Amino acid sequence: MSEVNADQYFVPHKARWPIVGSIGLTATVLGAAHVLNSETTVTPWLMYAGLIIILVMMFGWFGEVIKESEEGLYNTGVDTSFRMGMIWFIFSEVMFFACFFGALFYARTLSVPWLGGEGTGLSTNEVLWNGYEGVWPTNGPAALGGHFEVLDPFHLPLINTMLLLTSSVTVTIAHHAMRANHRSQTVIWLVATVLLGAAFMYLQVTEYIEAYHLNLTLESGIYGSTFFMLTGFHGMHVTLGAIMLAVITVRVAKGHFKPDRHFGFEAVAWYWHFVDVVWLGLFIFVYIL
Amino acid sequence: MGHDSHDHKPKGFVNRWLMTTNHKDIGTLYLVFAFAMFITGGAMAMIIRLELFQPGLQFVEPDFFNQMTTMHALIMVFGAVMPAFVGLANWMIPMMIGAPDMALPRMNNWSFWILPFAFALLGSTLFMDGGAPAGGWTMYPPLVLQGGKNVAYLVFAVHLMGISSIMGAINVIATIMNMRAPNVGYLNMPLFVWTWLITAFLLIAVMPVLAGAVTMLLTDRYFGTSFFNAAGGGDPVLFQHIFWFFGHPEVYIMILPSFGVVSEIIPTFARKPLFGYVSMVYATAGIAFLSFIVWAHHMFSVGMPLGGELYFMYATMMIAVPTGVKIFNWVATMWKGAMTFETPMLFSLAFVVLFTIGGFSGVMMALAPVDLQYHDTYFIVAHFHYVLVPGAIFAIIAAAYYWLPKWSGHMYSERLGKIHFWWSTISVNVLFFPQHFLGLAGMPRRIPDYSTQFAEFNMMSSIGGFAFGLAQVFFIYIVVKTVRGGKKAEANAWGDAKGLEWTVPSPAPHHTFDEFGPVDLKKMAHGEVH
């Protein structure tokens, strides 16, 4: 590492971590496949081992990137590449959620009314599912999973909406503090954001427990399927985002980042806003409407 | 400098290949992997054609036949064609825009090194009891959910391929948007780069949708959800909508980079600038846009409302317009040029003709009232093999011949190349042309046995298939021979080809363009036209 040329786009050598990541991913899904197929002798451990390998990979990989970044190896070109990477990654996540939202809209506007005899679905209803009304929420003409009740959107979900919206504000304040080089303030607002995220997750778990008491389960037909898959994937993303925020908090506390160069921070903040926007979609389309 | 010498390749297999961050080495890995998958998927196609050689069942059980059909398609689409194009992108894009490497080299490594694992996972199902997935590459529920154990493996393998493709595509986009030499504007970029930019966008937009669709399969199978189960208020057809929202852009993911390749090769051997560069760019973007709004033309028989059928018919037919612009532009590029017919040019010319034939049958199928006859017959098998084999595969082969001198530093044998061309082109038509007749006469697809009236054309198709397969074995021989030795290639292997890749020595040094500065636009492929 002799000198750093500002025009020189940094091309790392010897990527050690990708192959570790591949092994980790493979072990995880192989283990999971065995668990799903109820061949559980050794393989739950394979799955856990895989997850641990992935964690190790992430720490190792990000650690290497952080080290290089702190050494000043990255010029603005590299920074821009990272930004683009993050933006397009978030776009891919948007499309992933769009897929599940699409399933929800399809069920609500097409398949359920059709089963209930609307439009050209008349003979479907008469011949196959006589008596089925097709009103949302529904667990389908065969009432899979038995009678269930839905959650009140203006109770926990509303609180959760508030929590996430607030956390978007706090993370923005932290960002401003970062830019003004107020390090301790940044840490405080970041901690607040992480706590809000954690509170959200706590309430979300509470809500799931409540749902199961109302007999609203993953098996409650199409309502249960869309409800739990959408909120569940969202919850996973919140968890991930909160962990990343926590890591960023530690890094800020350690003195990483500069007021004008803090891509890692910004990437996580974008991600957090994305999670927030998805929640607003959920709140409106899953809970209220 | 982070390293001592630019041209020093890392030593040892692990350092050189497993941990590589070099776009050329990663490109090579992709290309070799894709070729191995092409052979594997091709071997499965040979089993299909062998069983269909005569009526009656001779070699395989029906269920195994369905496994072959399914795996053949999954391997060809996700293992051969897509990785081959990513390989070409890796090798060529940085060289074509004056970049030192791909934008995110470490992630580039990971994109590749997920693939062997994903396909090992998928392939392992062949050896399980219950066998490999047999519900077709389209994975329609409820059938695919009857697959027993393999459902989990199939879903996870698709997830891994998706992760790989998305990371690869992000890398391509970041490279093109961020790593162009300072004076290279978007409208100076070679068309191959343009088509890949748009392809990468398609990939990022639709691979997550596929991932979502198969995730729903997984939960329906193992966790009791009802996405595709009418009893719970879901709908099997929902899967088809989501799948084809991915699937239709997917077929353009396989063809747009081919358009790019051909748009590089034809001007070189016609010795004339590409005709209508700007309209080529707009046409590509137009095709990409349309590809998102036509998906249900695969589903005319599922019982959509009339309005839906009409809409999807009209939208699909519209794709013929921008595609036609491309075809006409290529012909206009040849017009009044001074053509020579080296192997890459021959494959490109065959591409233009045979792809167009595949496009014609596409437009015929877009007519919904007749598609109720064509649908799920061999007419469709003929259509998509015309656009995929003498389409995508021919473009890949043309690219390989075109850039092989740059990659290996040696010229291939023109005589052997020409033999390969004629052998492939004749046999591929014997293989797939009769399938049009079979489909029209009423032979459904995905059947291991057929009634006797279809015997003659099937036998012909199988003979063509074996011949085409052997021709590709011959291709391996040509490539290996060229890499090992042969006439030294000049920097500009084709004499006066345009393009930055032809300004660097052959073989291209391990690191190109370390000095990140302006390039000579006159030397770029279409740098000063339009």
Next chain:
Amino acid sequence: MKKAQIKLVTMLTALMLTTVSSAEYGINLRKGVTDYSQTAYDMHMLAFWVCVVIGVLVFGAMLYSIIAHRKSKGVKPEQFSHSTTAEIVWTIIPIIILAVMAWPATKALIKMENPTENGKPMKMDMTIKVTGYQWKWRYDYLEEGFGFLSTLSKDSNLARQINSGVKPETVDNYLLDVDKPLVLPVDTNIRFLLTADDVIHSWWVPDFGWKRDAIPGFINEAWTNIKEPGIYRGQCAELCGKDHGFMPVVVEVLSKEDYADWLSQQKGEQAEEAAMVEKTWTKEELMARGEEVYMQQCVTCHQADGTGIPPTFPALAGSAVVNGAAADQVQLVLNGKPGTAMAAFGSLLSENDIAAAITYTRNSFGNTAGGMVQPVDVKNLK
């Protein structure tokens, strides 16, 4: 080199021509026997000729250029790179061509989806419910209140087994024949309601001009009016599992009088069957009927020797269910196993058939359960 190429091409063309001329069925879409199939055929030919003309022009221009504008002729390449006029022209012309094709296609589609007669919705004379099962069709005559299963004929089924030793050419209508075809009257507006019980199938008779998917849990509608009596053959057109290639559709179209005769005959048989439920059968009767039913209905999955195709299709030889309590087995066959290929045969076969098939399985393949199941027993458990 050149000579060899020409030789090869001539040989292949010759091969192509001989096969084309010897292919029984021709190489084009059939005109079929309904208005709709004729329309589809016309659309197809229109699109085909449009493509041929465009192809001749485009490939012709290309060929001309390849011949005339080659370097070996010593031409100097021009350097023009665009022409706005040309580009506009070849954008507009295809749009016009497409519009010309879209017009009749729209009309044809409307005719299929919203059939009208003299401006009013068309009146349907009868309704057939078609249900796809792995791997057979059930036809219900909704107005008449009866129905039956239609499965690949025994000859074909025998011949199509791997290495059966039977040459397909020796079997009449190999793979396109069933035990009991759908029978329909000529010149009648027939509505089809299509659905399936397990996976998606697709009901297709090329001579009627359309196929439509049979989707579990949903009903799709389609209609036809057949102009000529005759036997029309088609196949399931959506991949539905291992025997997708072996579930043909056969429709026998009769004149209206013959159809009425057929109908009353069917009703008579149906009544006889119903009467036989109450009688006590002998073991020989049950076994003989049972073997017949088993070989027609159960054999694709559980195999002729009862060994099944594990792990998907369990063996009945030595099966705990088959060797256990008779009532349990009756229940299983009546209600099937949701989520698997094992259909609920209670609504598909008569009590007689079910009792016979079960008796047969309990006394064959080395199973020791023995005993008899009488049709009444089945009726009582229903």
